[in-house]
Amino acid sequence: MATPYVDKSVCISCELCANMVPEVxxxxxxxxAECFDPQxxxxxxxxxxxxxxxxxCIHWQ
Structure with a gap:
């Protein structure tokens, strides 16, 4: 399974990902932003x- 990660050097702190998928x-x-629970x-x-x-700034690794 691929794991999402946030490239913090590109993130602008808009909070969109945290609002859309707060479980991750x-x-x-x-x-x-950070990925605290990739699954x-x-x-x-x-x-x-x-x-x-x-x-x-969010990618799969």
């Missing part, structure tokens, strides 16, 4: 957040 993404103490939602739902990210 949250805003970290540094103010940027918290179906891949399709995670992909929707990736596709919606305005700066394309």
């Amino acid at each position: 993404f949250r805003m970290g103490d540094d103010g940027f 918290g939602a179906p891949e399709e739902k995670i992909q929707e957040a990736m596709d919606s990210c305005p700066v394309n």
Whole structure:
């Protein structure tokens, strides 16, 4: 299974991913999004957040 990750050097802290899929993404103490539970939602739902990210900072690894 692929694992999502957030490239924090690109993240603009818009909170869209955390609002769309709070089971997987949250805003970290540094103010940027992070993936805290990569298996918290179906891949399709995670992909929707990736596709919606305005700066394309969420990727599969």
